[in-house]
Amino acid sequence: MGARAEIKRTGRKFDQVLEGARKVFMADGFERASVDDIARVAGVSKATLYSYFPDKALLFTEIARSECDRMAETARQNISIDAPIRDVLIAVATQISRLLLSDFSQRIFRICVAERDRFPELARAYYENGPEMGRKQLEQGFEEAIARGELRICDVSLAAEQFADLARSRLWLRAVLGVQTEFSDDEIKKVITGAVDTFLARYGVSPDR
Amino acid sequence: MGARAEIKRTGRKFDQVLEGARKVFMADGFERASVDDIARVAGVSKATLYSYFPDKALLFTEIARSECDRMAETARQNISIDAPIRDVLIAVATQISRLLLSDFSQRIFRICVAERDRFPELARAYYENGPEMGRKQLEQGFEEAIARGELRICDVSLAAEQFADLARSRLWLRAVLGVQTEFSDDEIKKVITGAVDTFLARYGVSPDR
DNA sequence: CCCATACTAAACCGGGCAGTTCAGTTGCAG
DNA sequence: CTGCAACTGAACTGCCCGGTTTAGTATGGG
Numbered sequence: 129m130g131a132r133a134e135i136k137r138t139g140r141k142f143d144q145v146l147e148g149a150r151k152v153f154m155a156d157g158f159e160r161a162s163v164d165d166i167a168r169v170a171g172v173s174k175a176t177l178y179s180y181f182p183d184k185a186l187l188f189t190e191i192a193r194s195e196c197d198r199m200a201e202t203a204r205q206n207i208s209i210d211a212p213i214r215d216v217l218i219a220v221a222t223q224i225s226r227l228l229l230s231d232f233s234q235r236i237f238r239i240c241v242a243e244r245d246r247f248p249e250l251a252r253a254y255y256e257n258g259p260e261m262g263r264k265q266l267e268q269g270f271e272e273a274i275a276r277g278e279l280r281i282c283d284v285s286l287a288a289e290q291f292a293d294l295a296r297s298r299l300w301l302r303a304v305l306g307v308q309t310e311f312s313d314d315e316i317k318k319v320i321t322g323a324v325d326t327f328l329a330r331y332g333v334s335p336d337r
Numbered sequence: 338m339g340a341r342a343e344i345k346r347t348g349r350k351f352d353q354v355l356e357g358a359r360k361v362f363m364a365d366g367f368e369r370a371s372v373d374d375i376a377r378v379a380g381v382s383k384a385t386l387y388s389y390f391p392d393k394a395l396l397f398t399e400i401a402r403s404e405c406d407r408m409a410e411t412a413r414q415n416i417s418i419d420a421p422i423r424d425v426l427i428a429v430a431t432q433i434s435r436l437l438l439s440d441f442s443q444r445i446f447r448i449c450v451a452e453r454d455r456f457p458e459l460a461r462a463y464y465e466n467g468p469e470m471g472r473k474q475l476e477q478g479f480e481e482a483i484a485r486g487e488l489r490i491c492d493v494s495l496a497a498e499q500f501a502d503l504a505r506s507r508l509w510l511r512a513v514l515g516v517q518t519e520f521s522d523d524e525i526k527k528v529i530t531g532a533v534d535t536f537l538a539r540y541g542v543s544p545d546r
Numbered sequence: 547c548c549c550a551t552a553c554t555a556a557a558c559c560g561g562g563c564a565g566t567t568c569a570g571t572t573g574c575a576g
Numbered sequence: 577c578t579g580c581a582a583c584t585g586a587a588c589t590g591c592c593c594g595g596t597t598t599a600g601t602a603t604g605g606g
Contacts, residue, residue: 157451159368163564173584174565184564214503215381240452242366247421257373259510286531289507301468306453322495324592330538348552349603372594382554383595393594547606554601564591571584
């Protein structure tokens with residue numbers, strides 16, 4: 129029983145394989161993606177692919193986790209502009225909304241949900257690198273705003289969660305189910321201002337409305 | 338081109354097949370469920386199964402849609418008790434939260450998301466019979482409360498959506514990803530009161546703080 | 547008792563796909 | 577030029593699974 133199921137990262141075409149696998153897995157998910165497809169898209173022979181990765185599952189987790197990491201970066205964009213709190217919240221909500229409605233984010237989520245039983249650690253990685261990370265960002269921003277006397281929050285963690293949920297109200301679920309695929313700026317704006325208004329009604333410090 | 342792909346509902350064991358298929362599909366989803374499995378669980382021969390249903394896909398949609406209908410019923414429970422608006426909202430939020438965290442609801446959602454590309458009309462049926470239905474219920478209740486002067490809402494539809502989203506904050510996503518499977522009454526209660534407080538801060542009519 | 551209809555069990559077909567093998571090619575290092 | 581390591585392409589194995597067929601068994605009405 130030596131080292132189990134290792135990935136050999138040496139080789140000229142390793143990156144091609146990763147790229148091909150990324151494309152195919154993101155488009156088809158784990159089950160529906162075929163290794164022949166991946167090899168073809170990667171411009172690599174199946175034998176070469178299997179010289180890098182011991183099996184399909186490990187190739188998949190490699191891709192999926194790296195995508196989850198990518199997501200962490202997209203989530204890591206704090207915008208603490210010097211502006212009225214309401215404007216800052218609007219900007220942040222817009223960012224959250226756009227991210228959550230993006231094709232990329234949607235695909236990852238759907239794959240994680242679909243494959244949640246087969247790859248439970250994947251769903252966890254998604255959660256921690258995506259929503260959890262975003263929530264922590266928000267918490268931090270809220271803490272600062274509280275220190276500046278712009279917000280009044282007892283349970284910061286819950287407030288962050290509420291804000292994120294409000295920011296995607298009505299849109300995200302429709303998107304993830306494919307009920308609606310395109311969202312006008314107007315729709316988004318309405319949801320976002322609604323979210324910020326509700327949020328500030330509870331946590332705003334001035335009689336904001 | 339005569340009648341295409343009909344289901345023969347006559348036969349002693351038709352219901353057994355439905356029941357078996359329901360179990361297996363709900364447990365494994367479409368792809369991972371095997372017809373042999375379904376036949377075995379249903380206590381029926383494969384040939385009998387195929388005498389009722391022309392193929393696996395139609396059997397699946399039959400089950401899935403009927404489950405979506407079942408969901409509509411679970412969603413159709415209005416509780417317009419004569420009580421302070423806050424208590425009513427707490428009760429409603431509790432109901433929403435429990436429903437959305439139930440094993441049943443979670444399974445259906447996951448299946449619809451996983452199979453969304455193969456069966457788009459299924460995801461739509463889910464959306465209309467589940468979330469959409471629930472939202473309409475909420476809207477109606479809100480309208481009445483507005484008429485009674487207990488709430489002040491401009492965009493009732495958005496408010497309903499916000500309420501539902503707030504009621505599942507922090508819990509639902511964790512459940513659907515399998516990050517957390519058990520939820521204490523305490524956790525749920527905290528989220529719910531937080532949701533109602535936030536909601537009332539925005540839409541409550543008295544300075545409900 | 548007869549017979550039609552429903553059902554069974556098991557073998558079977560065909561196709562798809564993960565993973566392997568192997569004979570041959572390419573390309574680079576010494 | 578030589579030799580080695582990476583890579584190719586295509587065939588091949590084995591398995592699973594959807595769907596069909598068939599030969600035979602239960603059931604219930606007339």
